[in-house]
């Protein structure tokens with residue numbers, strides 16, 4: 001099932017480049033963190049204070065075992081439905097609704113199966129909240145590299161001042177522990193649902209889908225371009241997909257809630273094209 005080359009995955013790249021999701025609400029009404037809910041501010045304070053190199057290494061080790069559950073994708077979506085994302089300032093809908101909204105918006109614009117499926121599952125990693133996460137701060141919210149200087153372009157940069165890595169000379173230079181242009185593959189991102197879902201889906205999806213899943217919360221780069229110095233050529237190619245995906249992830253939040261029972265058969269069939277009945281979590 002793994003796609004071997006870019007052209008195999010995407011037969012109509014030019015078409016996709018034209019696709020710009022047009023939100024119902026004005027673009028400026030999204031991600032307005034200066035007027036955020038108190039839960040959002042609290043979440044980012046905890047996240048920025050606690051995501052250290054040590055913490056990320058421990059979390060990667062703990063969750064890469066994939067020994068937390070054995071279940072199917074649709075089952076996981078239903079389980080996720082119980083969770084309200086405290087970092088999200090833009091939607092009050094449940095996560096299954098958000099996942100379906102993203103997938104539906106992609107489907108309407110004619111994207112390939114793998115991309116629609118990516119929309120459906122991109123936030124499923126939030127299940128790690130039930131699998132022994134410390135709280136929501138190591139599950140949701142935007143992500144960023146650790147082990148190098150925290151960018152001022154990240155939301156609420158002031159909270160990083162209380163992160164123990166902030167004053168560590170090994171970690172607080174522009175590239176920190178990394179070589180310039182080493183590639184994001186070699187960079188430790190703050191731990192959360194992106195990295196976890198990447199681990200879960202690694203054997204089943206094409207490279208582009210996995211890249212989107214792994215970096216969709218990395219607004220510091222896909223929106224702010226604050227970490228270009230760590231990227232290699234592959235990242236530049238792949239990041240184009242993340243940018244396209246982001247419009248659908250973010251702006252579809254203004255659409256009407258999807259009809260879950262009506263959509264279920266289509267998405268179950270789509271899941272079966274890529275995943276076995278049950279996978280390890």
Ligand SMILES: O[C@H]1[C@H](O)[C@@H](O)[C@H](O)[C@@H](O)[C@H]1O
Pocket residue numbers: 085087088089123140141142143216217218219
């Ligand atoms: O609040 C949201 C939410 O947690 C999303 O799932 C994540 O991808 C975004 O980056 C974040 O801003």
Ligand SMILES: [Fe+2]
Pocket residue numbers: 122123193216217
């Ligand atoms: Fe997400």
Ligand SMILES: [Fe+2]
Pocket residue numbers: 098102122123249
């Ligand atoms: Fe999302």
